[in-house]
Amino acid sequence: MADPIVVRSLDEIKFWSRIMKEHALFLSLGFTYEQKLLIAEAQQFIALFERIEEKLARFTVNSELSQVQAFNNEVYQATAAIWAYKRKVLGLTLRCEIRSNNYPLLIDHISREAAYFANRLKDLNSGILAPKADAIIEENVFFLRIMADHAKFIGHLLDPSERKLVEQAGEFSHDFDQLVFQAIDLDSMQPQSETKPLLSHFLNENKVSVASLRDFKKTARELIEACRIKSNIHPLLADHTFREAERFLEIIDLFEASLKRA
Known part of the structure; x- marks a missing residue:
């Protein structure tokens, strides 16, 4: 019988990794032409979560718990990194150091989702299913x-x-x-x-x-x-x-x- 932690972990990663990838895309589309470095960072996160999606495809509900826990940790690190990027962009926006088409509330919104996803991964690796x-x-x-x-x-x-x-x-x-x-x-x-x-x-x-x-x-x-x-x-x-x-x-x-x- 499949381990419920494994099943839930793979489900969370499948859903939220796509969400994180799309967040990076939406941010990149909202930046102005001269904000090339921020756009490049966003594109790096798109590539990072695409690699996570590719790796996810190698797992099944019958995968070893220890392997899935290691994957959870890897995805956690990626999610923590995109959270930090989003908070950096929010800070730049609130200090009027950049002006873009990304609402401050939207940037805060997507950073809250990254924090939620990271916490879910930590909970699952601690054995907390729900x-x-x-x-x-x-x-x-x-x-x-x-x-x-x-x-x-x-x-x-x-x-x-x-x-x-x-x-x-x-x-x-x-x-x-x-x-x-x-x-x-x-x-x-x-x-x-x-x-x-x-x-x-x-x-x-x-x-x-x-x-x-x-x-x-x-x-x-x-x-x-x-x-x-x-x-x-x-x-x-x-x-x-x-x-x-x-x-x-x-x-x-x-x-x-x-x-x-x-």
């Missing part, structure tokens, strides 16, 4: 904030003439901001054992909201790919945000299953 009940809310805060950010980015990258879609994106942004605050409130209600029914309800509420946003992203992606709406959204970025919403739905399912076992 967060315990008292960490579920914290992880929801992370993903809810990611979803809220996506709605904001979509709203700001759509052409202003796309009034209805801009309005819908704004509504999603507001809704997910409220869910973040709701999660923070729930997190402060101790002890956690007494909030289990509330947590179950909260996860279900999140699932409904994320599914709705996922469907909005799917429609937007299809319209962008067919050149039927006006925007500055790269088709790959539209697909990227859609995949992250799908991922959050999968994670909610894992949370719900772990609550039932608790």
Whole structure:
């Protein structure tokens, strides 16, 4: 029987390595012509995560745990490096040392995702398969904030003439901001054992909201790919945000299953 740590590790690397590679691409596309060194660094990270994807293909769910743990460490180092690069770019941007088409919030957003991925790899190598009940809310805060950010980015990258879609994106942004605050409130209600029914309800509420946003992203992606709406959204970025919403739905399912076992 396959080791669950191996299975989960390979799944996390498959999903997040592609995300990291695409982050580097999006940053490179947002830099201006004279920012050649930053573009070159981004391209190096694209190549680095492509090599990781190639190496990942050699593993199976029946691979030795020790080999997968060593691979986790290798991917962790790459992820820590791209996190540092993203934070460097954010610092340059906030100090107005560079001006690019990358929003500061977007740079912070993608650095938070790199930190999350790195921490998942550390947890897995420590034998932690899924967060315990008292960490579920914290992880929801992370993903809810990611979803809220996506709605904001979509709203700001759509052409202003796309009034209805801009309005819908704004509504999603507001809704997910409220869910973040709701999660923070729930997190402060101790002890956690007494909030289990509330947590179950909260996860279900999140699932409904994320599914709705996922469907909005799917429609937007299809319209962008067919050149039927006006925007500055790269088709790959539209697909990227859609995949992250799908991922959050999968994670909610894992949370719900772990609550039932608790």
